[in-house]
Amino acid sequence: QVQLVESGGGLVQPGGSHRLSCAASGSIFTMGWYCQAPGKQRELVATITRGGRTNYADSVKGRFTISRDNAKNTVYLQMNSLKSEDTAVYYCNAEGWGGADYWGKGTLVTVSS
Numbered sequence: 001q002v003q004l005v006e007s008g009g010g011l012v013q014p015g016g017s018h019r020l021s022c023a024a025s026g027s028i029f030t031m032g033w034y035c036q037a038p039g040k041q042r043e044l045v046a047t048i049t050r051g052g053r054t055n056y057a058d059s060v061k062g063r064f065t066i067s068r069d070n071a072k073n074t075v076y077l078q079m080n081s082l083k084s085e086d087t088a089v090y091y092c093n094a095e096g097w098g099g100a101d102y103w104g105k106g107t108l109v110t111v112s113s
Helices: none
Strands: 004-007 010-012 018-024 031-036 043-048 054-056 064-069 074-079 088-095 101-103 107-111
Touching: 004 088, 018 031, 018 088, 018 107, 031 064, 031 074, 043 064, 043 074, 054 064, 074 088
Parallel strands: 010 107
Antiparallel strands: 004 018, 018 074, 031 043, 031 088, 043 054, 064 074, 088 101, 088 107
16 A cells, blocks of 8 residues: 655745645555645646656646656646646545555645735
């Protein structure tokens, strides 16, 4: 069983930047971030394979950057030019051996002045 621990949530002003981190307790393959805004379904933000191939939701392209450190089993989400509509709980996701799917508990990012 792999544990995912997110960190970095908080209050950010519109137009500001923020970085989220997620550390996995074991070896994982594709990692990603999803978000769930109040009253909405959880949706993809970005994913990154172990080889570094990335995929982004259209709403964050050009503003967010996902990266990872394989040696640390850690994935990051650098969020720039934040908007109020980015306010959500952000969840870390990881694919483990045999297609196992793991989720973190989520970290809240609030974009507000």
